Amino acid sequence: MITEFTPIASLMGGLLIGLAAVLLMLLLGRILGATGILSGALMPEKLDDWAWRVAMLLGMFSGPWLYRLFAGELPEISVPSSPMMLLVGGLLVGVGVTLGSGCTSGHGVCGLARGSFRSFAAVALFMTSTVVTVFVTRHLLGV
């Protein structure tokens, strides 16, 4: 399935993601990682460390609706993966980001931007692993 190349929209989206990461550090002194925010909202350590995460998740949920105000429609979501791949994939993502202390936003944006060696290693490993997985499922198994 071919998808349209969208350099401008993707760059603008990236700039906004970066802006959010900078604001969170500047204002609250926290790394913006989707995994960490979610994980801490689900299983908080301290009660006063819980509410800001939930508020941020609510903000995230509102994002697509704000997008709709400008674009006239919700963002396009087309899912080539089967329900089984979503289930197994979701489980593996959950295990992996917890063991690996971060995902695309935590390591891939914030970690790289602050020159963390652990994040460079994590990004190199997960990018390679994703390329190999897509190659195997698409081209060897034909899913």
Add this chain to the structure above:
Amino acid sequence: MKLLVSYLVGLIFGLGISLSGMANPAKVINFFDIAGAWDPSLAFVMGGAVLVTFIGYRWAFKRARPIMGETFQLPGKTRVDRQLASGAIIFGIGWGLAGFCPGGALPVLGTGLSEVWLFSAALIGGIVLTRLVLSAINGATRSGKVSNINEVINGSNS
């Protein structure tokens, strides 16, 4: 005030994700499908986000402390260990199978799409399960020092 700020940061992030295409698994998988229908769009997402964050962090870190907090809470770990490496590899396999990463899927939960909910439920299951197992292992090996896992999870780059 802190909650309003958090909400607005989440809103900007969610808008950015919506605009970027990160919430669209077809696009994400095509980015990684170098041998097939390659769509390089997501390189622009990463490039733009890292550029802004790189510049913005340098500016933010000139301050002694965040505007509304005591300290900048940065991960203290520097060593690449087996746990980080295996976690990153497992994450990549899951990302390649599903096409969603946490930051891509969470903002679009409100669209009510069943695929997003299925992925997110499995994601939450994986996170909770792993944290319970890690915390049990830590509790067993270092009784009385269970707080270690909390540093691993919340003091990290997640």
